[in-house]
Amino acid sequence: MTLEQVHFTQHVYRKLLDSMSRPGDITTLTDGENRFIQSFNCYLSTSSLLLTLLDQDVTYHLISEDSINISTKITAYTLANHVPAKEADFIIVLANGDQAKMEHALKKCKVGTLRDPHLSATWIFEADRFSRDELTLSGPGIKTEATIQLQVPNIFWDLREERNKEFPLGIDCVFTNNRNEITCIPRTTMVERVGIK
Amino acid sequence: MKLTKHFAYFDEGAKKEIRRATLKAVAIPGYQVPFASREVPIGRGWGTGGLQITLSLIGKKDVLKVIDQGSDESVNAVSIKKLVQSTTGVGCTDQTSAATIIQSRHRIPEVPLTKEQVIVLQVPEPEPLRSIEKSEHKTKTLHAEEDYSGAWLQLFEQIMMFGRTTTNANHPVIVNDRYVMAPSPIPRFDNEKLHQSEALILLGAGREKKIYAVPPYTSVRSLAFDDYAFLVENFKGKTCRLCGAEDVFLDELVNETTKETEYQCNDTSYCLERLNNETTEEVGEYV
Numbered sequence: 001m002t003l004e005q006v007h008f009t010q011h012v013y014r015k016l017l018d019s020m021s022r023p024g025d026i027t028t029l030t031d032g033e034n035r036f037i038q039s040f041n042c043y044l045s046t047s048s049l050l051l052t053l054l055d056q057d058v059t060y061h062l063i064s065e066d067s068i069n070i071s072t073k074i075t076a077y078t079l080a081n082h083v084p085a086k087e088a089d090f091i092i093v094l095a096n097g098d099q100a101k102m103e104h105a106l107k108k109c110k111v112g113t114l115r116d117p118h119l120s121a122t123w124i125f126e127a128d129r130f131s132r133d134e135l136t137l138s139g140p141g142i143k144t145e146a147t148i149q150l151q152v153p154n155i156f157w158d159l160r161e162e163r164n165k166e167f168p169l170g171i172d173c174v175f176t177n178n179r180n181e182i183t184c185i186p187r188t189t190m191v192e193r194v195g196i197k
Numbered sequence: 198m199k200l201t202k203h204f205a206y207f208d209e210g211a212k213k214e215i216r217r218a219t220l221k222a223v224a225i226p227g228y229q230v231p232f233a234s235r236e237v238p239i240g241r242g243w244g245t246g247g248l249q250i251t252l253s254l255i256g257k258k259d260v261l262k263v264i265d266q267g268s269d270e271s272v273n274a275v276s277i278k279k280l281v282q283s284t285t286g287v288g289c290t291d292q293t294s295a296a297t298i299i300q301s302r303h304r305i306p307e308v309p310l311t312k313e314q315v316i317v318l319q320v321p322e323p324e325p326l327r328s329i330e331k332s333e334h335k336t337k338t339l340h341a342e343e344d345y346s347g348a349w350l351q352l353f354e355q356i357m358m359f360g361r362t363t364t365n366a367n368h369p370v371i372v373n374d375r376y377v378m379a380p381s382p383i384p385r386f387d388n389e390k391l392h393q394s395e396a397l398i399l400l401g402a403g404r405e406k407k408i409y410a411v412p413p414y415t416s417v418r419s420l421a422f423d424d425y426a427f428l429v430e431n432f433k434g435k436t437c438r439l440c441g442a443e444d445v446f447l448d449e450l451v452n453e454t455t456k457e458t459e460y461q462c463n464d465t466s467y468c469l470e471r472l473n474n475e476t477t478e479e480v481g482e483y484v
Contacts, residue, residue, distance in 0.1 A: 055210055
């Protein structure tokens with residue numbers, strides 16, 4: 001790994017940590033050039049997160065139209081193994097990912113155990129474009145309320161609520177878009193949809 | 198350019214592991230996430246947990262402040278600063294407001310922290326239930342079942358024996374109404390600073406191999422009973438002998454010549470900043 005990559009992953013990690021501690025805040029990962037970033041045929045923000053988080057100690061599950069090619073590449077660069085959704089530490093849903101597979105993964109993925117709630121899956125979800133005013137978020141890291149709109153199927157929120165119902169069990173989500181932005185919704189965040197209580 | 202050592206001491210694999218543990222810690226406020234706790238060139242129990250978190254966080258543009266019991270200049274703080282500086286080349290500061298990462302042993306600075314800052318606390322014993330239950334296996338079960346009767350009973354026994362809770366530092370807190378957490382041995386005076394903090398608070402225990410966190414704007418309540426409220430150290434009527442500050446955490450000193458008890462700011466950089474401001478007001482800015 002070159003020194004530039006060392007600084008790059010450090011920078012991405014700090015943005016991610018900041019984002020995870022302030023759910024609903026939209027964070028731009030990098031604004032400079034990224035010539036040392038290996039693109040995995042996904043958003044630049046997704047590639048950056050994968051290079052920052054994955055290594056041989058963890059596993060991932062990829063949901064994409066071209067999952068065989070892309071996962072071969074991700075494994076080659078990060079050394080993380082591609083495994084079924086129910087075993088994966090990271091679940092990666094690309095923009096062209098199949099909804100049925102996403103639903104299946106969400107039902108089966110790890111949520112941790114009461115003794116070890118940290119052994120749960122972290123979702124990296126490509127959500128196209130972020131805007132405001134569809135979801136109302138509250139919980140740790142949010143002063144009063146935050147609002148955000150994510151292009152994510154409604155069923156995702158229903159299933160997330162189902163998997164997160166017994167805190168501290170649950171999943172933590174990082175949403176990425178093609179403008180190199182991320183926003184995080186950890187398991188502690190209460191998500192309320194407009195018109196749905 | 199050939200480098201003789203890694204940036205920020207650790208190899209990238211070590212940093213990734215600490216980073217993943219820290220992210221989980223932020224997602225589950227107050228829960229102690231186990232991590233590998235690598236060897237660092239200072240002894241276990243001397244701030245290795247805090248140091249490892251700092252090394253996983255730090256980048257070229259960061260400005261670091263390290264304090265040990267309120268002091269920027271004590272041996273522990275200086276050696277940690279030297280290690281980080283020699284492996285990263287980042288700038289260090291004594292000024293709380295100028296720092297982006299603050300590593301601290303046993304204090305939270307007097308100057309309110311901001312959104313842009315991260316405070317890293319060194320923790321000797323992360324398990325608030327350890328004095329009640331020796332087995333790690335069992336304390337994990339107690340946390341899983343939210344069974345904190347032992348922690349309450351301990352405070353109750355203190356009240357029965359002494360008429361009040363006798364915790365000095367490290368008074369247990371309950372985070373986000375779920376986990377009972379050891380706030381590291383900060384004085385009770387600082388417990389309130391954890392509640393709805395602007396800055397992210399990370400806690401690292403190197404010897405015990407645990408990382409935990411309090412995200413910003415998170416509820417942190419000190420354990421107390423309705424009829425025996427939580428009390429902080431009381432410095433009413435006492436002021437710092439150097440800068441005259443009130444409402445800060447003071448150290449009690451005995452003047453060897455006069456044998457009188459005197460008080461002084463525990464946060465040395467805060468005290469110095471006040472003294473410098475006073476001097477500027479008196480003699481004007483030094484040009």
